[in-house]
Amino acid sequence: xxxxxxxxxxILGFIQxxxxxxxxxxxxxxxxxxxxxxxxxxxxxxxxxxxxxxFLRNRPGRARSLQVVAPNAPKNRPRPRVVSVPIYGSIPxxxxxxxxxxxxxxVLIDVTTLGIQPTARTFGLKVRGDSMIGKSIVDGDIxxxxxxxPPRPGDVVAALIDGQVTLKTFLRxxxxxxxxxxxxxxxxxxxxxxxxxxxxxxxxxxxxQ
Amino acid sequence: xxxxxxxxxxILGFIQxxxxxxxxxxxxxxxxxxxxxxxxxxxxxxxxxxxxxxFLRNRPGRARSLQVVAPNAPKNRPRPRVVSVPIYGSIPxxxxxxxxxxxxxxVLIDVTTLGIQPTARTFGLKVRGDSMIGKSIVDGDIxxxxxxxPPRPGDVVAALIDGQVTLKTFLRxxxxxxxxxxxxxxxxxxxxxxxxxxxxxxxxxxxxQ
DNA sequence: ATTCATACTGAACAAATGTCCAGCTACGGG
DNA sequence: CCCGTAGCTGGACATTTGTTCAGTATGAAT
Numbered sequence: 001x002x003x004x005x006x007x008x009x010x011i012l013g014f015i016q017x018x019x020x021x022x023x024x025x026x027x028x029x030x031x032x033x034x035x036x037x038x039x040x041x042x043x044x045x046x047x048x049x050x051x052x053x054x055f056l057r058n059r060p061g062r063a064r065s066l067q068v069v070a071p072n073a074p075k076n077r078p079r080p081r082v083v084s085v086p087i088y089g090s091i092p093x094x095x096x097x098x099x100x101x102x103x104x105x106x107v108l109i110d111v112t113t114l115g116i117q118p119t120a121r122t123f124g125l126k127v128r129g130d131s132m133i134g135k136s137i138v139d140g141d142i143x144x145x146x147x148x149x150p151p152r153p154g155d156v157v158a159a160l161i162d163g164q165v166t167l168k169t170f171l172r173x174x175x176x177x178x179x180x181x182x183x184x185x186x187x188x189x190x191x192x193x194x195x196x197x198x199x200x201x202x203x204x205x206x207x208x209q
Numbered sequence: 210x211x212x213x214x215x216x217x218x219x220i221l222g223f224i225q226x227x228x229x230x231x232x233x234x235x236x237x238x239x240x241x242x243x244x245x246x247x248x249x250x251x252x253x254x255x256x257x258x259x260x261x262x263x264f265l266r267n268r269p270g271r272a273r274s275l276q277v278v279a280p281n282a283p284k285n286r287p288r289p290r291v292v293s294v295p296i297y298g299s300i301p302x303x304x305x306x307x308x309x310x311x312x313x314x315x316v317l318i319d320v321t322t323l324g325i326q327p328t329a330r331t332f333g334l335k336v337r338g339d340s341m342i343g344k345s346i347v348d349g350d351i352x353x354x355x356x357x358x359p360p361r362p363g364d365v366v367a368a369l370i371d372g373q374v375t376l377k378t379f380l381r382x383x384x385x386x387x388x389x390x391x392x393x394x395x396x397x398x399x400x401x402x403x404x405x406x407x408x409x410x411x412x413x414x415x416x417x418q
Numbered sequence: 419a420t421t422c423a424t425a426c427t428g429a430a431c432a433a434a435t436g437t438c439c440a441g442c443t444a445c446g447g448g
Numbered sequence: 449c450c451c452g453t454a455g456c457t458g459g460a461c462a463t464t465t466g467t468t469c470a471g472t473a474t475g476a477a478t
């Protein structure tokens with residue numbers, strides 16, 4: 001990986017900061033104005049060097065099309081589709097998108113990682129407690145749930161129980177569905193009414209404490 | 210909050226999808242092309258309606274300056290920065306960016322989720338085996354490693370042992386570092402030479418099998 | 419029948435923006 | 449001394465892009 005000059009690092013940082021804060025990719029003239037260049041060509045020269053070194057790419061001739069590329073990413077790899085997955089601490093009732101719910105940020109994941117359709121309604125569920133420790137799902141983890149997907153036996157699902165959404169393993173016994181906790185300290189759940197499955201867990205994310 | 214017409218919802222969604230996936234805000238002509246309008250003015254009319262209803266804002270006269278304003282989202286929320294994290298099955302030796310390594314795709318995660326600096330050198334490591342089951346890290350998981358971060362006692366680290374990179378818990382005993390497997394079937398590792406730490410695990414991702 | 423809102427078409431223009439060319443200075447290495 | 453690289457200046461041009469104006473069609477409400 002080529003080293004960046006000091007000026008190149010500054011310019012790359014400026015582009016990144018603008019995209020983070022204003023959500024707007026700066027133009028060559030805006031970059032030139034920031035660094036007090038008298039010409040957009042100076043900015044263009046640095047940007048071209050950064051592109052040659054694999055830190056930036058653009059769409060030639062298109063306005064504000066600079067994109068920061070992670071240096072270790074393979075070249076010309078089609079950029080995977082990212083979905084923004086809201087994370088909920090709990091979902092007391094109803095639909096994930098109810099505004100009254102306790103939202104705890106979001107996470108961006110590409111759909112290939114999740115193995116789901118880009119249009120799927122997906123949300124994250126903050127795991128509380130240790131009922132799923134047998135499947136190495138621990139307190140604080142974030143379960144990525146695909147809403148509306150029909151569960152298969154063995155799937156970890158988000159189910160609505162007593163007005164709370166909780167994770168359990170979905171199984172069938174003699175054709176009847178039930179939910180199994182993966183911790184012997186918790187009982188299985190055999191619903192008397194129709195089971196309300198919010199969705200199936202498609203991925204798990206654990207963050208550093 | 211004003212209701213959106215069907216077409217307005219479609220156009221808003223198109224803008225959001227482009228920003229999420231391509232990271233590039235579409236122009237009025239690109240919106241018109243997508244919806245097969247014959248005139249950018251049609252797209253402009255919808256965009257102006259969305260701005261009047263508070264779902265979009267722009268910088269007048271500036272290219273690609275449409276920004277989605279989520280009515281329920283906090284104001285001025287900084288857009289999360291996504292890093293593309295390459296996933297390696299193993300890292301036999303040396304540096305993660307060695308091209309000869311066995312790469313198994315990548316994952317995009319925003320840096321806030323990872324809790325790291327955007328410039329950090331980060332890679333994913335496919336977990337093999339069950340040596341870390343005591344910390345609920347199982348075979349097939351993807352450990353997101355921040356390269357070069359100094360480990361603290363208790364951190365899970367990617368260490369180079371016998372030419373292989375493996376995950377272990379980093380600890381010190383009487384000032385000397387050693388590595389603990391989180392499975393009683395595996396011994397602790399007290400290195401005779403300097404410990405080669407590739408990085409610290411900052412997150413874990415588990416995908417549906 | 420009229421009015422209003424929605425959803426466009428068509429054309430033109432000004433400004434923004436990327437790109438190119440020619441050129442300069444300073445510095446380090448051979 | 450010469451060459452290559454980095455880091456700019458200055459200017460010009462082509463293209464992209466936002467914006468404006470005038471207009472039509474449709475459906476719903478009055």
